[in-house]
Amino acid sequence: xxxxxxxxxxxxxxxxxxxxxxxxxxxxISGDIAPGTKLRQDHFAEEFGASHVPVRxxxxxxxxxxxxxxxxxxxxxxxxxxxxxxxxxxxxxxSLEVLALRHAAPHLTSAILDxxxxxxxxxxxxPDVRAWEEANKAFHRIILEPCNMPRLMATIDDLHAASAxxxxxxxxxxxEAPTDQDHRAILxxxxxxxxxxxxxxxxxxxKWIGTKTGAKRHMRAPS
Amino acid sequence: xxxxxxxxxxxxxxxxxxxxxxxxxxxxISGDIAPGTKLRQDHFAEEFGASHVPVRxxxxxxxxxxxxxxxxxxxxxxxxxxxxxxxxxxxxxxSLEVLALRHAAPHLTSAILDxxxxxxxxxxxxPDVRAWEEANKAFHRIILEPCNMPRLMATIDDLHAASAxxxxxxxxxxxEAPTDQDHRAILxxxxxxxxxxxxxxxxxxxKWIGTKTGAKRHMRAPS
DNA sequence: AGATTCATTTTTATAGATAATTTTGAATTG
DNA sequence: CAATTCAAAATTATCTATAAAAATGAATCT
Numbered sequence: 001x002x003x004x005x006x007x008x009x010x011x012x013x014x015x016x017x018x019x020x021x022x023x024x025x026x027x028x029i030s031g032d033i034a035p036g037t038k039l040r041q042d043h044f045a046e047e048f049g050a051s052h053v054p055v056r057x058x059x060x061x062x063x064x065x066x067x068x069x070x071x072x073x074x075x076x077x078x079x080x081x082x083x084x085x086x087x088x089x090x091x092x093x094x095s096l097e098v099l100a101l102r103h104a105a106p107h108l109t110s111a112i113l114d115x116x117x118x119x120x121x122x123x124x125x126x127p128d129v130r131a132w133e134e135a136n137k138a139f140h141r142i143i144l145e146p147c148n149m150p151r152l153m154a155t156i157d158d159l160h161a162a163s164a165x166x167x168x169x170x171x172x173x174x175x176e177a178p179t180d181q182d183h184r185a186i187l188x189x190x191x192x193x194x195x196x197x198x199x200x201x202x203x204x205x206x207k208w209i210g211t212k213t214g215a216k217r218h219m220r221a222p223s
Numbered sequence: 224x225x226x227x228x229x230x231x232x233x234x235x236x237x238x239x240x241x242x243x244x245x246x247x248x249x250x251x252i253s254g255d256i257a258p259g260t261k262l263r264q265d266h267f268a269e270e271f272g273a274s275h276v277p278v279r280x281x282x283x284x285x286x287x288x289x290x291x292x293x294x295x296x297x298x299x300x301x302x303x304x305x306x307x308x309x310x311x312x313x314x315x316x317x318s319l320e321v322l323a324l325r326h327a328a329p330h331l332t333s334a335i336l337d338x339x340x341x342x343x344x345x346x347x348x349x350p351d352v353r354a355w356e357e358a359n360k361a362f363h364r365i366i367l368e369p370c371n372m373p374r375l376m377a378t379i380d381d382l383h384a385a386s387a388x389x390x391x392x393x394x395x396x397x398x399e400a401p402t403d404q405d406h407r408a409i410l411x412x413x414x415x416x417x418x419x420x421x422x423x424x425x426x427x428x429x430k431w432i433g434t435k436t437g438a439k440r441h442m443r444a445p446s
Numbered sequence: 447a448g449a450t451t452c453a454t455t456t457t458t459a460t461a462g463a464t465a466a467t468t469t470t471g472a473a474t475t476g
Numbered sequence: 477c478a479a480t481t482c483a484a485a486a487t488t489a490t491c492t493a494t495a496a497a498a499a500t501g502a503a504t505c506t
Contacts, residue, residue, distance in 0.1 A: 449505090451502105451503090451504075452503085453501095456497105456500080457498075458498085462491105463491080463493090466488085467489085468488085469484105470483100471485095472481105
């Protein structure tokens with residue numbers, strides 16, 4: 001299932017720009033490159049054995065995703081974020097995921113809900129944050145995808161990436177897989193066709209992640 | 224006020240990529256370049272007196288905005304759209320603008336509402352679709368901006384651009400400025416601090432634009 | 447010593463050149 | 477005559493080189 005997901009995204013891999021974009025996005029999201037870090041095009045050009053042109057194109061994509069900020073003639077740096085943006089992203093996710101769920105609901109089969117349950121269990125047994133986040137993303141995706149709204153899903157994906165950054169920045173060391181009550185409640189409501197309950201739970205769930213995750217520290221450039 | 228808005232956006236104008244991006248976005252949104260049209264990098268490089276590198280970077284930005292689609296090694300073409308996407312964008316706008324309004328409401332001063340009213344009047348006297356759309360965008364923006372959520376506003380702006388495309392494609396010839404009842408109702412509700420009414424009206428208003436605008440035709444490549 | 451100017455170095459932004467892939471169209475074959 | 481193959485042309489993707497801007501740091505001046 002994770003493999004399928006990867007294949008789906010692999011339009012990117014035919015082009016150098018695509019590979020660089022994904023590699024950098026991954027590092028930024030995982031916190032491997034800290035907020036505020038200057039990204040030098042020649043550095044990455046050398047690292048990926050490419051020239052700086054595809055690196056620049058990758059920068060433009062990351063910029064659009066909100067993962068880097070670009071000051072003309074001064075280069076790009078990894079986007080900083082503070083608690084306000086964590087909340088903002090959480091609110092946006094809540095609104096849009098509820099919208100997606102409302103449209104997906106009529107198309108949810110029991111097969112889909114079963115798979116969602118399996119994914120959820122996998123998440124509860126995840127050995128680390130990263131695996132848990134992967135399962136979390138997959139859970140949300142599988143119940144929302146049937147809305148058949150590609151633009152909406154793309155926007156939600158970007159917000160998920162932002163959320164993941166916050167998550168990794170806040171929970172880096174101490175962490176253990178929680179049994180996800182919210183996910184279970186959402187599934188139960190969907191199974192019983194109580195869509196309003198499911199939507200309300202989903203909204204609360206997403207906002208809760210928002211408040212809990214990044215509440216402690218601000219991630220800014222070392223100045 | 225329009226000048227201020229332009230200055231705000233002028234980070235773009237220091238770089239050739241920025242200028243090309245804006246020029247192309249404008250043409251695509253206005254319908255000057257039809258959906259499905261292939262965009263050749265050398266062509267625009269020559270037109271703007273630049274090399275094709277900044278043109279390619281502009282393409283990546285437009286791609287992220289959903290204005291063009293890019294097939295690796297096959298170039299980019301202006302994004303097509305159909306009634307499903309018109310609806311999708313309308314629903315997304317409704318959700319996100321309601322969210323923005325909820326957060327903006329506490330910060331709305333009567334000065335802001337007065338200005339919104341002035342903008343609304345200007346829209347009602349607009350000589351053509353383009354001017355009306357400009358006023359419409361300004362109206363939505365001025366009452367939502369105080370939410371202080373930059374990422375949310377950026378996403379709403381992108382959706383507005385998409386909406387404008389649909390608008391221009393549908394209403395090109397026959398059109399006359401309507402007295403915008405919805406805008407007035409929203410303002411009245413805001414003045415009386417009936418935020419739920421304002422939000423509900425806003426949502427209905429945005430979705431109505433969505434259904435009315437693009438309902439007739441599908442805009443696809445001439446094939 | 448601290449601040450400031452100016453030259454040096456680094457880095458970005460763009461241009462020009464090359465390689466690789468797709469499209470086009472004509473010639474060939476069934 | 478339709479379909480298919482193959483070569484030529486057009487176009488994209490990438491690389492190397494150049495120009496322009498900003499950051500750095502040493503030397504000078506107060």
